[in-house]
Amino acid sequence: MIEAQGLTKRYGDKPAVDQLSFRIRPGTVTGFLGPNGAGKSTTMRMILGLDSPTAGHVLVNGRPYRHLSAPLREVGALLDAKAMHGGRSAHHHLLCLAQSNGIPNRRVDDVLNMVGLTAVAKKRTKGFSLGMGQRLGIASALLGDPGILMFDEPVNGLDPEGILWIRNLMKSLASEGRTVFVSSHLMSEMELTADHLIVIGQGRLIADTSMRDFIERNSTAHTVVRSPQADKLAELLAAKGGRITPEGDTGGLRVTGPDTAAIGDIAAEHGIALHELSPRFASLEEVYMRLTQDAVEYRSNRPGRIHGSEG
Numbered sequence: 001m002i003e004a005q006g007l008t009k010r011y012g013d014k015p016a017v018d019q020l021s022f023r024i025r026p027g028t029v030t031g032f033l034g035p036n037g038a039g040k041s042t043t044m045r046m047i048l049g050l051d052s053p054t055a056g057h058v059l060v061n062g063r064p065y066r067h068l069s070a071p072l073r074e075v076g077a078l079l080d081a082k083a084m085h086g087g088r089s090a091h092h093h094l095l096c097l098a099q100s101n102g103i104p105n106r107r108v109d110d111v112l113n114m115v116g117l118t119a120v121a122k123k124r125t126k127g128f129s130l131g132m133g134q135r136l137g138i139a140s141a142l143l144g145d146p147g148i149l150m151f152d153e154p155v156n157g158l159d160p161e162g163i164l165w166i167r168n169l170m171k172s173l174a175s176e177g178r179t180v181f182v183s184s185h186l187m188s189e190m191e192l193t194a195d196h197l198i199v200i201g202q203g204r205l206i207a208d209t210s211m212r213d214f215i216e217r218n219s220t221a222h223t224v225v226r227s228p229q230a231d232k233l234a235e236l237l238a239a240k241g242g243r244i245t246p247e248g249d250t251g252g253l254r255v256t257g258p259d260t261a262a263i264g265d266i267a268a269e270h271g272i273a274l275h276e277l278s279p280r281f282a283s284l285e286e287v288y289m290r291l292t293q294d295a296v297e298y299r300s301n302r303p304g305r306i307h308g309s310e311g
């Protein structure tokens with residue numbers, strides 16, 4: 001369990017993290033979302049005692065990180081995958097980490113095997129690709145077999161097979177009862193991985209909720225309907241207060257108002273054949289973009305306006 005209470009970090013006058021309070025619970029993957037500069041890395045650094053809060057506190061298993069007697073056995077973290085000694089081999093890097101933290105040497109081979117680096121274990125990490133570096137960072141996080149794992153952008157630089165591997169790894173770590181806290185800008189990936197979300201913007205809490213609630217509460221549910229008698233159905237639905245718009249240019253209808261069951265019932269009552277009746281919610285990306293739009297610090301120009309000229 002990680003608990004933050006009024007956690008605040010200021011650099012000069014500017015708050016990077018502003019009065020954050022949250023709990024990250026065991027047994028679930030908690031996603032940590034926020035635009036660039038929102039304060040995610042600063043929060044993670046404070047959890048690990050690498051930065052001190054200006055106000056408030058954050059506890060790991062009930063204690064500040066600095067007071068943990070065997071930190072690597074309680075918390076494993078991947079913050080900066082390139083933060084390793086390039087002249088050492090992966091095996092040597094992990095062995096040094098194990099020996100300086102009282103972790104049995106045999107864990108080194110175990111974690112190398114878990115992350116798929118056994119074949120290159122004796123090679124210098126200087127020649128590692130970004131993806132191999134990420135895997136080694138994850139091996140370091142797993143070395144002490146900790147109950148809490150934190151990953152800052154773990155899928156950075158990974159190929160599709162690597163991304164799938166990380167997704168399954170995080171889910172299986174959570175299903176073993178561990179606390180898994182992960183930041184990512186890849187919304188589609190987060191939607192598949194996280195059960196719970198903490199969303200921040202400009203250092204402040206925007207949402208602390210389950211993935212399902214975050215999407216359902218912040219998006220208007222609608223139904224996509226396809227029927228050979230679409231015009232007649234649209235008329236009937238409109239009479240019941242439905243709002244009907246075309247679903248792209250596919251000939252389908254996008255209906256808000258009556259829910260999926262009500263639409264099916266109306267169609268059945270009037271003997272209208274349905275070829276599709278699908279409830280739809282917004283994607284995590286759509287909801288996230290809408291909720292964080294006011295908290296975006298570094299905004300891009302619209303395509304075509306990069307040089308400030310409108311065509």
Ligand SMILES: Nc1ncnc2c1ncn2[C@@H]1O[C@H](COP(=O)(O)OP(=O)(O)OP(=O)(O)O)[C@@H](O)[C@H]1O
Pocket residue numbers: 011015016034035036037038039040041042043
């Ligand atoms: N050492 C520092 N000195 C001054 N300002 C800092 C320092 N570290 C972070 N900041 C500022 O604090 C704010 C939060 O930064 P942080 O790196 O925590 O955001 P983030 O959410 O991790 O962003 P990203 O998604 O881009 O990694 C930013 O405005 C950043 O410029």
